[in-house]
Amino acid sequence: MSELLKPEKVIIDFKKGTVQPYKRKKEVRLSEIKEYFSSIEDAEKILSRGRDPIIYEYSEYIASETSGNLNLGVTIIYPGKIGKEYYMTKGHFHEKDAAEFYLCLKGKGLLLMQNENGEVSVIELEPGSLGYVPPGWGHRTINTGRGKFIFFFAYPSDAGHDYLIVKEKGFAKIVIEENKQVRIVDNPRYQKT
Numbered sequence: 001m002s003e004l005l006k007p008e009k010v011i012i013d014f015k016k017g018t019v020q021p022y023k024r025k026k027e028v029r030l031s032e033i034k035e036y037f038s039s040i041e042d043a044e045k046i047l048s049r050g051r052d053p054i055i056y057e058y059s060e061y062i063a064s065e066t067s068g069n070l071n072l073g074v075t076i077i078y079p080g081k082i083g084k085e086y087y088m089t090k091g092h093f094h095e096k097d098a099a100e101f102y103l104c105l106k107g108k109g110l111l112l113m114q115n116e117n118g119e120v121s122v123i124e125l126e127p128g129s130l131g132y133v134p135p136g137w138g139h140r141t142i143n144t145g146r147g148k149f150i151f152f153f154a155y156p157s158d159a160g161h162d163y164l165i166v167k168e169k170g171f172a173k174i175v176i177e178e179n180k181q182v183r184i185v186d187n188p189r190y191q192k193t
Contacts, residue, residue: 003066010061010072014105017076017150022059024073028090029054030082035167036090038174038189042083054078055087056143062157069157076150077109077143084176088112091140091171095160100133100153102141107149110182113137114171118192122173122184125151138166142175144182 011020029052034043046053060073080087091112094100102111104125111123111131115138123131125141133139143149169191173184 003064005063005069008063012074012152014150017074017105017148019059019061019072019074021061022073023062024060025058027054027057033090034082036088036170037082037085038170038187039083039085042085046082053080055080056089065157067156067158070154071157071159072152072154074105074150074152075141076148077107077141078148079143079146081177084178086142086144086175086177086182088142088175089140090163091138091166092161092163093138093165094135094155095162096156096158097135098156098159099135100139100155100159102131102133103152104129104131105150105152107143107147108145109149109151110142110144110175110184111139112142112171112173112175112184113139114173118172120171120173125149138171140166140171144175144177 031052033055037043056077058075062071063069104127108126113121170187170189172190174187176183
């Protein structure tokens with residue numbers, strides 16, 4: 001039996017994109033995520049000019065990391081591109097069979113998913129839409145708009161995260177801007193197993 005927790009009120013600030021109380025809060029800057037973009041060279045150029053922009057940030061409520069509990073939070077992805085590729089989260093697979101969902105609060109973006117067989121699925125997110133990530137699908141979110149892309153997320157607290165596999169192999173597809181249009185194209189750095 002898991003530990004018995006006390007009920008707790010959690011406040012989501014839809015305008016600021018925060019959750020209170022949070023147990024984890026992080027700003028992810030370009031220097032931390034540069035290897036996740038298809039053009040590391042474009043990322044290095046920005047960093048060499050003394051700039052290290054925030055790509056995304058999140059605040060997360062964690063009741064407990066034991067089975068049966070939920071983690072939830074809010075992520076903000078800022079608008080921008082590295083070369084032609086839109087700002088995005090690192091992306092991850094869960095270490096255990098676990099689902100996750102993303103409820104768009106503000107802005108617009110994409111939920112890019114891929115299973116272990118390399119099959120890709122993409123869901124467009126706009127305010128009020130929810131993207132469901134089934135167990136076994138790696139996933140990342142991408143800001144394709146001109147303003148902040150803000151979404152609420154929830155997943156089982158014992159799901160775990162594997163970011164390394166995404167860093168090493170990438171996803172089969174990337175999201176770029178070409179001729180002022182959002183395009184989903186093959187990732188030149190993708191490594192099949």
